[in-house]
Amino acid sequence: xxxxxxxxxxxxxxxxxxxxxxxxxxxxxxxxxxxxxxxxxxxxxxxxxxxxxxxxxxxxxxxxxxxxxxxxxxxxxxxxxxxxxxxxxxxxxxxxxxxxxxxxxxxxxxxxxxxxxxxxxxxxxxxxxxxxxxxxxxxxxxxxxxxxxxxxxxxxxxxxxxxxxxxxxxxxxxxxxxxxxxxxxxxxxxxxxxxxxxxxxxxxxxxxxxxxxxxxxxxxxxxxxxxxxxxxxxxxxxxxxxxxxxxxxxxxxxxxxxxxxxxxxxxxxxxxxxxxxxxxxxxxxxxxxxxxxxxxxxxxxxxx
Amino acid sequence: xxxxxxxxxxxxxxxxxxxxxxxxxxxxxxxxxxxxxxxxxxxxxxxxxxxxxxxxxxxxxxxxxxxxxxxxxxxxxxxxxxxxxxxxxxxxxxxxxxxxxxxxxxxxxxxxxxxxxxxxxxxxxxxxxxxxxxxxxxxxxxxxxxxxxxxxxxxxxxxxxxxxxxxxxxxxxxxxxxxxxxxxxxxxxxxxxxxxxxxxxxxxxxxxxxxxxxxxxxxxxxxxxxxxxxxxxxxxxxxxxxxxxxxxxxxxxxxxxxxxxxxxxxxxxxxxxxxxxxxxxxxxxxxxxxxxxxxxxxxxxxxxxxxxxxxxxxxxxxxxxxxxxxxxxxxxxxxxxxxxxxxxxxxxxxxxxxxxxx
Numbered sequence: 001x002x003x004x005x006x007x008x009x010x011x012x013x014x015x016x017x018x019x020x021x022x023x024x025x026x027x028x029x030x031x032x033x034x035x036x037x038x039x040x041x042x043x044x045x046x047x048x049x050x051x052x053x054x055x056x057x058x059x060x061x062x063x064x065x066x067x068x069x070x071x072x073x074x075x076x077x078x079x080x081x082x083x084x085x086x087x088x089x090x091x092x093x094x095x096x097x098x099x100x101x102x103x104x105x106x107x108x109x110x111x112x113x114x115x116x117x118x119x120x121x122x123x124x125x126x127x128x129x130x131x132x133x134x135x136x137x138x139x140x141x142x143x144x145x146x147x148x149x150x151x152x153x154x155x156x157x158x159x160x161x162x163x164x165x166x167x168x169x170x171x172x173x174x175x176x177x178x179x180x181x182x183x184x185x186x187x188x189x190x191x192x193x194x195x196x197x198x199x200x201x202x203x204x205x206x207x208x209x210x211x212x213x214x215x216x217x218x219x220x221x222x223x224x225x226x227x228x229x230x231x232x233x234x235x236x237x238x239x240x241x242x243x244x245x246x247x248x249x250x251x252x253x254x255x256x257x258x259x260x261x262x263x264x265x266x267x268x269x270x271x272x273x274x275x276x277x278x279x280x281x282x283x284x285x286x287x288x289x290x291x292x293x294x295x296x297x298x299x300x301x302x303x304x
Numbered sequence: 305x306x307x308x309x310x311x312x313x314x315x316x317x318x319x320x321x322x323x324x325x326x327x328x329x330x331x332x333x334x335x336x337x338x339x340x341x342x343x344x345x346x347x348x349x350x351x352x353x354x355x356x357x358x359x360x361x362x363x364x365x366x367x368x369x370x371x372x373x374x375x376x377x378x379x380x381x382x383x384x385x386x387x388x389x390x391x392x393x394x395x396x397x398x399x400x401x402x403x404x405x406x407x408x409x410x411x412x413x414x415x416x417x418x419x420x421x422x423x424x425x426x427x428x429x430x431x432x433x434x435x436x437x438x439x440x441x442x443x444x445x446x447x448x449x450x451x452x453x454x455x456x457x458x459x460x461x462x463x464x465x466x467x468x469x470x471x472x473x474x475x476x477x478x479x480x481x482x483x484x485x486x487x488x489x490x491x492x493x494x495x496x497x498x499x500x501x502x503x504x505x506x507x508x509x510x511x512x513x514x515x516x517x518x519x520x521x522x523x524x525x526x527x528x529x530x531x532x533x534x535x536x537x538x539x540x541x542x543x544x545x546x547x548x549x550x551x552x553x554x555x556x557x558x559x560x561x562x563x564x565x566x567x568x569x570x571x572x573x574x575x576x577x578x579x580x581x582x583x584x585x586x587x588x589x590x591x592x593x594x595x596x597x598x599x600x601x602x603x604x605x606x607x608x609x610x611x612x613x614x615x616x617x618x619x620x621x622x623x624x625x626x627x628x629x630x631x632x633x634x635x636x637x638x639x640x641x642x643x644x645x646x647x648x649x650x651x652x653x654x655x656x657x658x659x660x661x662x
Contacts (some may be wrong), residue, residue: 036432046622093632102639105361109571110635113628120624235527236560243436274458278447281440285425288437292429 003146008269009262014222016261017160019216020254022238023245024167025208027253030242032180032204034097036108039089039115041208041235046118047082047216048133048226049126054078055134057097067136074136078217079210086209087202095198115235123228133224156218163211164254171250176203184248206247223240235282244284255295260284306660318485325478335481337593339549342484343542346491346587348569349578350538355567356575357499358531359511361435364442365539365566365601368415370558371445372540373547377464377505378455380548383407385466389454397470404471408544415540416533420446423532427525442563449555460554464547484545491538496578497561498534507531511576568631573641580643587642591630595623 027035054077058070082123093110131241140151171177182190191197219234220226237260245256260280267279288294321338324330330338347365354362382390384400395403420440425437450458471479487613498504506527509517518524547553565588573584612618634641649655 030432036435093636096636100639102635105575106571106639107636109567110359110632112567113631113635116564116628117625117632120621120628124619124625214639232560236443239437243433247432260474268611274447274451276447277443278451281444281447285437285440285444288429288433288440289425292425292433294433 004269007147010149012146012262012265013157013258014261015265016258017156018215018219018257019235019238019241019260020160020257021163021211021218022234023242023257024163024250025212025255026239026242027245027247027250028079028167028180028204028208031107031184031216031248031250033094034104034184035094036111036207038108038111038235038239038241039118040208040212041231041233041238042115042118043082043086043089043160043231044212044216044219044235045122045214045228045231046085047209048220048230049122049131049216050081050085050213051078051217051220052131052133052226055136059134067138071136075217076216078213080085082213082216083210086212088212090202090205095201103135108202115232119232121227126228128228131226133220133226135224137221143301152222159214159218160254163214164250167207167211168219168250170207176200180204240281244287244294245295249296252294252296306658311661314489318489320484322478322482325469325481326476336477336549339481339484339545340558340593341586341589342488343494343546343549344565344589345488345582346538346542346545346564348573348581348588349492349495350535350542351566351570352573352578353495353499353507353531353535354577355570356577356581357504358507359575360528360530361431362422362438362532363560363563363567364422364438364440365536366558366560366562367438367442367445368418368539369543369546369562370449370553370555371418371536371543372415373543373553373558374411374449374461375414375456376407376544377461377538377547377553378396379407379410381405381463384470385463387463393424398468398474400470401474401479402465404479405486408483408487408541411544412422412537412541415543416537418540419532419536420529422536423529425531426528430514439563440476440561441559442558446555446559458555460552462552464553465551468548468551480545480548484549487541487545488635491541492578492582494534494538498651499578502581503527503530507629513535568627571641572634574643574645575641576645577641577643577647579648580641580646584642591627592623595626599623 015124021179022040025040025043026037029035029040051074055074056072058065093114094107097107097110101141112140137152137155142149171180179190179195180203182195183191183197183200187197216231219230241256241260243256244259245252245254247253263280263283264276267276271279321330330494351362351365354360373643380400381387383395383403384393384397406463410551421444422434422438426434449455455461468480499508506517506522506524507521509522510524510527513526539587540589543558569584569588570581572580572588573580599618599620599622603612606612606618643651
């Protein structure tokens with residue numbers, strides 16, 4: 001009994017890590033731009049596909065390379081290319097709208113549409129056949145008593161924690177992080193102070209998208225079947241996790257992702273698996289009804 | 305005379321379309337396109353109450369549609385047909401003709417009650433958090449339906465065609481087409497009356513400034529409750545019609561994608577413009593259906609010009625690439641939608657000569 005609980009906890013940590021990594025990207029963009037980037041889940045999907053193509057290309061050119069070396073090449077390349085996709089979205093779709101001073105909701109609709117273009121364009125170009133990701137890492141299973149841990153699970157959880165620490169450091173300790181917080185505080189006064197607002201926003205998109213790409217790669221390593229709609233559901237759920245944590249706050253997104261992972265895995269452990277979405281969302285709605293601005297959210301005041 | 309122009313026009317349109325369908329001058333495909341137009345008009349204009357007039361960002365409209373569709377279908381199948389699950393018909397099937405609008409309204413009422421699920425949290429929460437609550441409500445409704453095994457669960461639910469056959473056995477006219485048109489006009493009429501009344505001015509006040517509206521004695525909580533319930537109730541009616549047009553419903557067809565379609569129609573037409581939502585629903589349906597023919601035609605043309613490799617053919621998947629791209633471009637060049645915040649009579653003031661609106 002106890003062993004199965006702890007086993008489920010490990011699974012929940014892994015599952016929550018994916019949510020956290022994606023929710024961090026949502027939160028970064030939202031915190032700076034007040035924009036819900038609904039295409040983020042699909043950027044995660046694009047990251048998984050980019051990782052797949054790079055990995056197969058490298059393995060095709062040099063099949064004798066050991067797996068860890070291939071992985072060491074795939075990780076930075078995937079992150080860079082996914083960041084390019086995210087930044088080009090910002091350049092093509094969001095920036096012109098922002099320049100025009102369009103209503104915030106129109107940018108959100110554009111983001112939704114970009115997500116649809118990404119997933120259906122992927123389906124149309126690559127076909128509906130599911131790609132299976134090559135196995136780069138030899139599975140090592142650590143067993144302690146009745147508990148089993150794979151090296152992949154540990155890697156996923158550690159990378160999520162490392163990304164969180166890295167982002168927290170950037171946002172709180174560096175100059176560019178200060179600029180991000182300044183933009184979210186007052187978008188009109190910041191350019192007057194000589195802060196290059198576009199550079200900061202592009203940097204935000206680079207951060208968010210590259211970590212979405214990393215999440216895609218890790219997801220493809222853990223569950224090696226790729227399909228074009230894999231990002232849609234995870235994206236929505238990660239967004240909900242970010243909001244429950246208090247959107248715009250890095251700690252909130254991180255904890256919210258883990259909370260959602262825990263809730264889902266524990267629901268599946270106790271109830272039939274079809275109840276997963278139902279109970280998870282019901283719990284999240286209850287949390288939002290009790291704390292309307294999320295766990296770390298600050299209640300805004302309105303001047304009249 | 306000016307009072308009667310619009311009703312006579314609508315009556316004429318309805319009469320002509322129903323007569324032509326009855327005589328089979330219009331084939332079934334065009335009939336179904338007209339019906340989907342009607343359903344989309346109901347969806348977009350009802351969604352416009354919350355998103356356009358009240359200025360909230362809700363995106364879970366398809367969930368309420370699902371509630372209406374399921375409740376209406378189950379009630380109809382229980383009452384008028386012999387079903388394996390629900391047993392024999394409770395009422396003689398001849399009564400289906402008279403009771404069908406009432407069962408639709410029952411579905412609408414159920415959807416309105418489901419709308420309370422979203423309305424009550426909306427008293428305290430604002431934009432993005434409300435968006436979450438509506439998305440979560442959509443997911444919750446869909447998974448609830450999937451988990452009820454008696455109404456088919458994830459396999460879907462059918463048997464609505466029998467109800468339609470029972471109706472045409474009594475009087476042989478295209479009933480479902482008639483009801484779609486009647487409910488579409490009724491919806492537009494109700495929403496028009498609602499947003500031009502003093503009561504409806506309250507929700508427009510909420511959009512402008514909620515705190516100020518509260519101070520000026522607008523009961524914001526009550527307004528939100530009414531707006532959400534009206535919006536979701538009308539969506540439920542649209543769902544009931546949709547279920548009977550297709551004759552088969554599946555919980556996954558009311559997912560986020562359907563909600564996205566509703567959002568697209570509202571923003572394409574313009575927030576807070578009723579004629580905008582009607583026009584955009586019509587255009588959107590026409591675009592969806594015309595792409596069915598344009599894509600194969602493009603495929604042939606591009607193969608003919610050797611732009612594509614022989615092994616690759618343009619499939620219908622491209623439909624959902626082209627439509628979002630069109631919308632992205634529209635947002636770039638005309639972000640306020642087709643009509644913006646104006647009605648047809650604001651764009652063409654001379655129209656006011658021909659009708660009067662009380």
